[in-house]
Amino acid sequence: ESKLVPAITWSAPTPLIYGTALDGAQLNAMTSVPGSFSYSPPTGAALPAGTHLLESVFTPDDAVNYTGATASVMLTVDKATLTVTAHDMSKTYRDSNPALTYAITDFVNGEDDAALTSAPAITTTANTFSDAGQYPINTTGGEADNYVFSHEAAMLTIQQRALSITAQTASRVYGASNPAFTPVFNGFASSEGPGDLDLPPSLTSTATPASPVA
Secondary structure, three states: OOOOOOEEEEOOOEEEEEEOOOOOOOOOOOOOOOEEEEEEEOOOOOOOOEEEEEEEEEEEEEEEEEEEEEEEEEEEEEEEEEEEEEEOEEOOOOOOOOOEEEEEEOOOOOOHHHEEEEEEEEEEEOOOOOOOOEEEEEEEOOEOOOOEEEEEEEEEEEOOOEEEEOOOHHHHHHOOOOOOEEEEEEOOOOOOOHHHHOOOOOOOOOOOOOOOOO
C-alpha cells in the first residue's frame, strides 16, 4: 500500500525590510499531519535585498503511513532606508566655502559607510562671492546593495563682514565751517572698497564755527 503525501499550505509572506531576520511570520508552512518542518534559509537568517526562495521540508511523525513532503514560496526583501543629514555651516562674506559635511544614519546589522557602493554628493548654491544670507546645502545620490537614501537639507549661513570705520583727524580755523570728514575703513574683502557700500557712513562732529579753539 502506497504512503500518503501530506498536503502543505504555505502562503507567500509579506515583504521584509533588509535587516529583519526570518521568523515564524515567514516560516509558517502548515499541514494537518503531525510532524515537524525544517526550513532553508533557517529561522534567524537575515537575507540581502532581493527575491529569495524559501524552502521547507516536512517530516511526518507517522513514517509508516506518510511520506515526507516539501514546499516553497518566494520572499521579497526590500532595501532599508538610510538617512543622509547635511550639517548646518557658516562663513563670513567673501570667505571661501567651508568643507560641507553630512552624517549617514539608520544602518542595520552593525554596518557602516563600508556598505555603500557610491557615497552621496553634497553641494550648496553659495560661492565665495555670494551675498550675506542663507543658502541651502543639499545631499543627493548614494548607492548601496541593500539601502535606499533619504536626504535632509541644511543651511549655509553667510555672515556679514565686520568693517571698522575710523574718522581721519581734521582741523580748521576758528569761525570756519567744519571740513568734510574722511572715513578710514578696515576690513573690506579683497577687491572691494567704499564704493561697494549700499549706503556710506555719515561722519559728524559736535563742533560748530563758534566752538572755542582747542
